[in-house]
Amino acid sequence: MNGIEKGCWEKEMNKLLVTLILLVCPGLVLADGSLSFAPPASDYSVVFLGNLFGVVDGILSGTGSQIMGSMFAVFNAAVLALGGCVIMYTLIVSTMNTAHEGQMLGQKWSSIWIPIRCVLGLALLIPKTSGYCLMQIFVMWIVVQGVGAADKVWDAALSYLNRGGVIIQAQQINPTASLTENSSTSGLAGIATGAVNMLAGQVCMLGLQRQLENTRQNLLDAQSKKSGACYSAEQGGSMQKFCTTVVPDFLSTVNAVAVQNAAPTNPSWSVSMPNFDSSSPYSFLNGICGSISWNNISSLNSAFGSKQFSAKPTAGNNVKVGNNTLTPGEIAATQLSRGIAVQQMYMDLTSVARAMVSNDPQLSATMNTNTTPYSDVAMQQFGVPYKENGTVCTSYNSNTASKDKCVIWGPVQGSSVGGVLFNGAEIINAINDYNGIMMPTVNLARLISQSSDENKSTEFINKATTQGWIMAGAYFFNLVQIQGTSSLENAGQVDSKTGLDASSFDPTAMASPFVVGSDGKSISCGPGNVQDKDFTALCSWLGENSDGLQKIQQVQALITSTSPPKKPSLSSNMTAVGSTPSSTVYGYINNALMMQTPGQPGVQPLTFANSINFAINTDLYRLQRQNFSCGEVKPFFSICLGQILGNIFYNIILVTIYNLFLDIFGQIINQVVLAFLMIPLQGMANIFQQGVKILAEPGVNPIVALANMGNYYINFAGNLWMMLLNMAISSAIIPVFGIFIFAMMSLAMPLVIAWVGVMVSVGFTTAYYIPLLPYVIFTFGALGWLIAVIEAMVAAPIVALGVIHPEGHDAFGKGEAAIMILLNVFLRPSMMIIGYITAIALSYVGVWILNAGYDQAVSFMQQQHTDNSVLVEGLLGSSPSSSGSGIGGVSYTDWAGIYAFFFSILTYTTLYLTIIQKSFTLITYLPDKVLRWIGGTPEGIGAEAAQWGEEVKGKTQEAGKETQTAQGQIDKTLGGYGVKGVTMAKGLLGKGGGGGGVSAEGNATPSSPEGEGDGGGKDKKSKPQGSDMPIAK
Secondary structure, three states, rough: OOHHHHHHHHHHHHHHHHHHHHOOOOHHHHHHHHHHOOOOOOOOHHHHHHHHHOOOOOOEEOOOHHHHHHHHHHHHHHHHHHHHHHHHHHHHHHHHHHHHOOOEEEEEEEEOOOHHHHHHHHHHHHHHOOOHEEEEEHHHHHHHHHHHHHHHHHHHHHHHHHHHOOOOOOOOHHHHHHHHHHOOOOOHHHHHHHHHHHHHHHHHHHHHHHHHHHHHHHHHHHHOOOOOOOOOOOOOOOOHHHHHHHOOOOOHHHOHHHHHOOOOOEEEEEEEOOOOOOOOOOOHOOOOOOOOEOHHHHHHHHHOOOHHHHHHOOOOOEEEEEEEOOOOHHHHHHHHHHHHHHHHHHHHHHHHHHHHHHHHOOOOOOOOOOOOOOOEOOOOOOOOOOOOOOOEEOOOEOOOOOOHHOOOOEEOOOOOOOOOOOOOOOHHHHHHHHHHHHHHHHHHHHHHHHHOOOOHHHHHHHHHHHHHHHHHHHHHHHHHHOOOOHHHOOOOOOOOOOOOOOOOOOHHHHOOEEEEEOOOOEEEOOOOOOOOOOOHHHHHHHHHHHHHHHHHHHHHHHOOOOOOOOOOOOOEEEOOOHHHHHHOHHHHHHHHHOOOOOOOOOOOOOHHHHHHOOOOOOOOOOOOOOOOOOHHHHHHOOEEHHHHHHHHHHHHHHHHHHHHHHHHHHHHHHHHHHHHHHHHHHHHHHHHHHHHHHHHOOOOOOOHHHHHHHHHHHHHHHHHHHHHHHHHHHHHHHHHHHHHHHHHHHHHHHHHHHHHHHHHHHHHHHHHHHHHHHHHHHHHHHHHHHHHHHHHHHHHHHHHHHHHOOEEEEEOOOOHHHHHHHHHHHHHHHHHHHHHHHHHHHHHHHHHHHHHHHHHHHHHHHHOOOOOOOOHHHHOOOOHHHHHOOOOOOOHHHHHHHEEEEHHHHHHHHHHHHHHHHHHHHHHHHHHHHHHOOOOOOHHHHHHHHHHHHHHHHHHHHHHHHHHHHHHHHHHHHHHHHHHHHHHHHHHHHHHHOOOOOOOOOOOOOOOOOOOOOHHHHOOOOOOOOOOOOEEE
16 A cells, blocks of 8 residues: 555545544534534423433433433343344354455455444444433434424524514405506505616616627637737726626626615615626626615614614614514514515516527527517517407506406417517516515514504514424414414505615616717717716727617617607506517516406405305195096996096095195295295304305404304304294294294204204314314324334434444445434424424415315306395295206206205315315424435324324314204203193183184094184194194184
8 A cells, every 4th residue: 555545544534533433422513503403491392302311411401210211221231232243243254255255354245334334333332321322312412403403493483473474475466456556656666666677777787798798709709810909909908808807797796685784774775787896897887777776674664763773783682673572683684674675576587687688689699590580679579468358458557347457468469379488477576576575574564553562472472482393383373363364454565665766777878988970970989978977998898880889779679669768657547568669678567567467366255155046946736636447336237436436526526625725825825834944044044154254254364264163153053942942932822823833943943953963063173173273283293203202212222233234235234224214303393393384374375275266166056047136035036937057057946956055155164174174284294204305215103193183173073962962952852842832822722712723633633513622622643644734613
C-alpha cells in the first residue's frame, strides 16, 4: 500500500470512527443546535413517555417508574447473548470461507462491512445502568426529536392564526366586478394598477435583455473577425464593458423583500425595474422600465405604526397590538407581509412575461420559421374572453347578465382554429395571490379596529403551544372560535391603501435615448426623457442608427399597438380588444381584467329542500258493476235467481247508493283526510327543512353545523310527547267529531314516529359524537403513536442483532427494514398535526363540493311544475294531472314524491356526515400511508386507532336507540290514554245525547231503536279490520 492509498484509508477510517461515536453517543449529535428539534420542557408527550419508560440516559428524565428499564436490562442481556452466538457463527463461517476461497471472509461477505457491523452491533447492545441499551437510547432520541418536530409544526400553525390567519378562506367572489365597480385606487383597483405596470415593466426588461444579448453576440462574432464596435472599443469605455460583461438576468434584480428589509421603518418603498447594483455596468438602466411602489402596513391600521411595533423584533420582546400579543417572529412576518405579497405577485407575472417574450418571433432566436406567426409580435395568439355559450365576449359592466359574462378564454373570432398562449386568468390569479398572502395582516387590522375581545383566543394559543402537539385535538373548538365565519364573511376583504397605484411604467422611456434628427432619418444618442437618468449608453450599445431604434420599437410593439401608448383602464364599462392588438401586453391585460373567475363554489343557499313539490292521488275507489252467474233454480221451471238477486242488491242498490254517496261526500272526505295528513307531514317537513338550513348556513364549521342540527332534532323528538298529549286531549274533549279527529290523526302517527326515530338516531350521532370526533381520532392516534414507540423500543435490540447478522444489506444487515419504521415513528406526530389541520380545511371543502352539485344531482326527483307550490298547496290543491315528469324520464308523484322530499334531505345529511368523518381520518391516514412514496410498507396502527373511534360511535348510537325506545313507550302510553279519553267522552255523549248515538264498530251496524248508541250502552267488539267510516244514525 503506497502513501497515497494509506492516507485515503486513514481518512475513511476516521470518518467511520466519528460516525460510530455519534451513533453510540447520540448526546453529541444533540449538542448541535442546528440538528436538534428538542421539545420544550412543558411538552405533555414527553411527560407521558417518561411515565412509560422512566429514565432513559440523557434523553428522558423524571420520577416515573423504572420497571421498563428493569425488564429491558434482562431482555437486552438475552439478546446480547444471542448476539454472541451470531458473532461465533460469523467467525466460524468466515474462517472457513477464507480458507476455502482464498479471500478475506469469502467472496459473498464484505471484508469491510461485516467486521464493522459486528463491532457496532455489539456496542449498540451493551446495556447501561438504566437497563436500556445504546440502540434503545438512540431510538428514544429519534422519538423525542420527532416530538420536537411536531411541536414546531403545531407552533407554526398557531402562530399563523395568532397574527390574523384562518385555517380555511373562501375564494373571493366576483373580483372582476370589484375591479370595475370600484374606481378608487385604494383597494383592489390599486392592486390591479400595480399588476398592470408590473407586467408591462417585466416585458420591457426581458425584451431589452433579449435585444442586448442578441446585439452583444453579434458584436462578439464580428470581433472574432476583427471588426465591429467591440473590436474597436476604447479600453475601459462603456462599449468595452458591454462587450466583456455577460448580460445579466434583468427580472431577478427586482426583490421587494430585500428593499423593505434594507429600510424597515420607511413609510413606503419603491424598487426600480430593473434594479442593478451600483457596481454593475448595467446600473444606469435602473428605472427605464418603471418602478414598483408600496406603502408600509401602517396605512392599514395606525397600531402597526406604533414605535414598539415598527422596531426591529428581538427575542423575548412580545408586542401587544390591540388585543393580540405577537411574538418577535410574528411581528417580523406581519411587518414584511406587504413586501412578500408584492414579490409573490411579481413572481406570478414573471412566467407570463417570459411566455410573451419567448412567443415574439422578433425577440426569440429559436422560433420555428416553418409556422406562420399570428402577428408581428406573437407567434401564437394570446386569446380573448368568451361567454359561457361559446361566443366572444365584447364588453363587460356591472349590469351584465350572468349568461353574458366573460367566463372562458379562446382564440380571436375569425382566426384559424388553434390554441392560445394563456387562459385569461393569470392577472386575476396574481392579484388573488397578493390578497391571499396579505389576508392575515388585513384580518388582524380589522380585528384591531373592531376592538373585539381576543384575549381568550390568545390565552388558548399560549396554552396550546406550551402543552405541545399531543393536546392539539382538545383545542378543536378553540380553532373553530378563531376561524369563526371568516371562511365566507371576510372573503371579500382586500388590502387597502397599498401604494401600488403609485407604481409606474412609460413605454416611451426605452426609446427616448434615440434622438431622431430633423430629417427623420438620422439618429443620435441622448440621455432620454426620465428625470435624473442618462440612458445614452443603451443607444450606443444597440447601435446609434435606425437598426438600434428598431430593436427598441420591437419591444414597444409587443407592449402596445397604439401611438401614443394607452394603458388599460379600469372602468364600469370595459370593451374587449380584438384582432392582432389582443396579442400585445396591454391588449391582453385589458381582456384579462374582464374575465369572471368562479369565486367560491358551494356557498350559495341550497334549494332542493324547498323546490320539490307534492301531489297526492285523491281518486276515489268507485264500485264497478259485476256480471253474476245464472244461479239457476228449478222448483217448477228454470229461473236464474242468483243473477237476478245479484243485479238487484249489488248492481242496482249497493253500487248506485255507494257511488252516489261518493259523488256527494267523497271530495269532502278527501279534503278532511288530506287536511289531517297534512298537519304531521308539514310539521316533519318543516323540521327537516330547518335541519338542512342549519347545515347549509354559510361559513359555519361543518361539525358545529351538525351539532346544532342534532340538538334541534333531539329537542323536537323529546318534545313530541307533549304535542301528542295535547292532540289526544284536544281530540277527546271535542263533542262528536273528536273520535273522528283522533282516528284521522292516528293514521299519520306511525309515519311520524318512524321519522322521529330517524331524527333521534341521526341527532344523537351528530349532537354527541361528531363534536368529539376530532378529539377522539387524534387521541386514539396519539395512543397509536405511543404503541409504535413501545414497539420500537422493544425492537431496538433486535435491530442491533440484525446489524450483527452477516447476511443482508452491506451497512445495515438484517436491520434494513428498521430504517423506514423508525422514520415513521419520527414523522408520525408531525404528520398527525398536518393531517389534523388539513382535515379541518378539508371538511369545509368537502361540504362545498357537496353543496356545489347536490341541487343538480337531486333535481331528477323534483316535479316539473310551473309554480313553486309548497307542501300545503301540494297536499290540498294538487291533483294527479298536475304532477309532471321528472328529469330523464323519472317521475316521482303521489306518495313517492313525498318520500322523495324526506329521503333527499336524509341523503344530504348522510353525505354531509360521511364527508366530515372521512375528512378527519387524515389524522391517521397520513402517518400510515405517506412513506409508501419512498418504498415504505404501509402501517396499520393509524387505521386501527380510527376504528376505535367507531366503537365510541356505536355506544353513542346504542344510547340513542335506548332513548328512542323509551320515547316510543311514552308515545304508546299517551296513545293509550288518548283512546281511553275518547271512550270516556263517547260514553258521556251517548248517555246524554238522545238519538245522536254513534257506533264505534268498524262496520256500519245501526244503533238501537231507542236512540242509544252501541258505544253508549254495551261493550261491543269491533271487527279487526275496522276500515269503514262510522255512520251516524
